[in-house]
Amino acid sequence: GENVEQHPSTLSVQEGDSAVIKCTYSDSASNYFPWYKQELGKGPQLIIDIRSNVGEKKDQRIAVTLNKTAKHFSLHITETQPEDSAVYFCAASTLLTGGGNKLTFGTGTQLKVEL
């Protein structure tokens, strides 16, 4: 099955700096890669996603890049703010044998933006 690895597990940056979180996946058939932000005690919130026919996508301060050949994708947050502090999860969509899709999640990155 699909295996998604995520690094780093914790990341501390100064306010205003950029933060980068990286993920790798194992199943070359995966074709959808979302990123989620989870605040304490809440469910994950979709912040950006990318499909395999696109190499890069940007939404204001957030961008995601995808390298299908190397099977890795990254989340970039620029001009970080304290409210960006949360746990971030990457995921990859895997096609199931019987049809349908299943998301496999990375292990999460605790981002802390310090003043």
Next chain:
Amino acid sequence: GAVVSQHPSRVICKSGTSVKIECRSLDFQATTMFWYRQFPKKSLMLMATSNEGSKATYEQGVEKDKFLINHASLTLSTLTVTSAHPEDSSFYICSARDQGWQGGGSLHFGNGTRLTVT
């Protein structure tokens, strides 16, 4: 944007009792919903895929008789934890896809239910 509502947000129950958690898609129809379990500081573990009008598909190691899933309509799926035990205490999260991924759909999560079994 697509909203998934999950209720209750917190529940405390006694060992041996059953607890029902509801998951609703508020502004879209979801033929498929997913139930996850999350342990503290851990990633999300898929428990089962809930299909409207048919039986749920459970992941390996998840007891279907203990975690009953019903997806009776295009906007509602329920998870019932039967005969709950302290080891069932966890954060349960549902999610729903607003349309097929090939069609550009995305997966949206509810805010989770913190279950504590005493």
